[in-house]
Amino acid sequence: MREYEKTGLLSMKELQVPSKKQLAKGVAILECVQEIPCNPCVDSCPVHAISMKDINAPPVNDFEKCIGCTKCVGVCPGLAIFVVKVKDDKAWVTLPYEFITVPKVGDSVQALDRTGTVRSKALVKKIVKHGKTMVVTIEVESCLAMDIRNIKV
């Protein structure tokens, strides 16, 4: 039995972690590790960086090809894709958001990790609407780049 099957929490050992160089240009982290029948992320990728052996296989992102365009973030039915970019002491995390309280660019919001714990404040830098899903880019400290996965407005 894997720990995440008990807790719902993924750890770094289950995830594909990009190199510093790859993080610097910004890449999509696919937090989807189980074999489930689903593939819209593959179709959404304009540079064919995301691939899958078959519809049940977990998706794999080729970080070298990935351009961090964030298209897959709003497409993923599991809301499980995040684009992370790091430069110096700052990081930009792009995440899907589907709640009533709507953030605006320039707002200061709370940044939450995978357990829902508030870890810091974040600045809303960009919002793109993909249907009813908001694709929100926030700015946090670079040390939190691989931890922050939600916001509270």
Added chain:
Amino acid sequence: MRIRAHPIIDFKKRAELPFYFQKKKIVGEEGDTIAAALHAAGVRTLTTSLKYGSPRGFFCGIGKCSSCLMRVNGVPNVRTCIAPLKEGILVEMQEKLAELPDAEFFGEPKKTIDVDVLIVGAGPAGLCAAIESAAQGASVLIVDENQSVGGQLVKQTHKFFGSKQERAGTRGIDIAKELENDLRRLESEGKIQVMIDATVIGCYESDKKHRFGVVERREYTSTLYDVRCDAVILACGAMENMLLFPGNDLPGVYGAGAVQTLMNVYGVKPGERVLMVGAGNVGLIVSYQLLQAGIAVDRVVEAAPVIGGYNVHAAKLRRCGVPIQTSHSIKEVCGEKKVEGAVVVRLDENWKPIKDSEEYIKCDTICLAVGLTPSTRLLSQIGVDLEFIPEAGGYVAPHDGAMQTSVKGVYVAGDASGIEEASTAMIEGKIAGLSPAILLGRSKNKKLLAQYREELAQLRAGPFGEKPRIAKQKIATLAEAHHA
């Protein structure tokens, strides 16, 4: 109790409809069911237990559990969870067993409808069956108990998984709209007849064709139809499972589907703070939908040692701060007349409660997401062979690859043929719709049938498809044995 702001659904304020509950005036909204309007007004107690007189509310919210029966305009035993609200109606709680009224039930003579294919249930499987059958040239009548078509799809606000063919990435509510558009187009072309707020009451004696009685309700009066058909597809879905614990009949204990119906269809909050029981996909998805509707989820408890649903759904909840406790279950509900809290308990490796591990939780709603049982009553009445298959969720009809049961011309599809996902239900529906069209000589498209079967096999190929895979294998083996 009304939800006015929602990130996914546009809940517009609808026209006000005043009505009377226990002689007191209450204002509901157009499009409400009677029970939804009562909930919106804070009334959760709809009936009382016949034996103990204790208060009860509805459990299933989809017309199957009978704990919402009330007297409406003098007519007893109206299922208020699916009966539409009308202006000025008199809604009363029944004392014990209702009296048989003197009123005439069937004022009009029965009408006869002759079609190639009758489809029972307009959920994902039934709609796809109807569209497929009619598109292939068969004449179709589709009947559903609810006020609208779409079945459980109309409350699925999340995006569906799968591939493009299964409309992956599209929300269930939008898939329902797309399917309804296709249905209405075929209806306007005269290829499909659609009957909503109607019940198929049984199969009757007939020398050649299948013959069914259908009762269509309108303004709480009914019309009887005598339907003759060459084939019937039973896509009547499933019923939510109940769990045994003290207080499980108190108003405020709901099935997950009932919670979804209230909040996602009628825009009514089932409560303010919910304990979710069951961490399969349904429990996880509905928990997230509760948060989206502005309702707190205290936690999710799951008796199994692992989370049954997809990790992506569990992760969404966790990052909103909702705990998921595996090897935990509900011990009892606290409250006299309604849910006021619950006691959860930790389970050991043998699923037995661990002493002194009880914890009290304050909540006003318990949501049970502990599996479903296929609806097979009509199949049973027709005389179709039924077998108990645990992986399918209970008794199901052995069927062949064309979805045909042991009785010629009787087909099944969707949850009624074994519990699974909406995406597989839609493909099963297409197969069940296409098969009689081919058999009746309306279509020759056997290639399409093979394609649909391949799509089904793909969706079931992963580890989460194991249970339905086993179920369908057993069903196929049984069908072959019956055939031989």
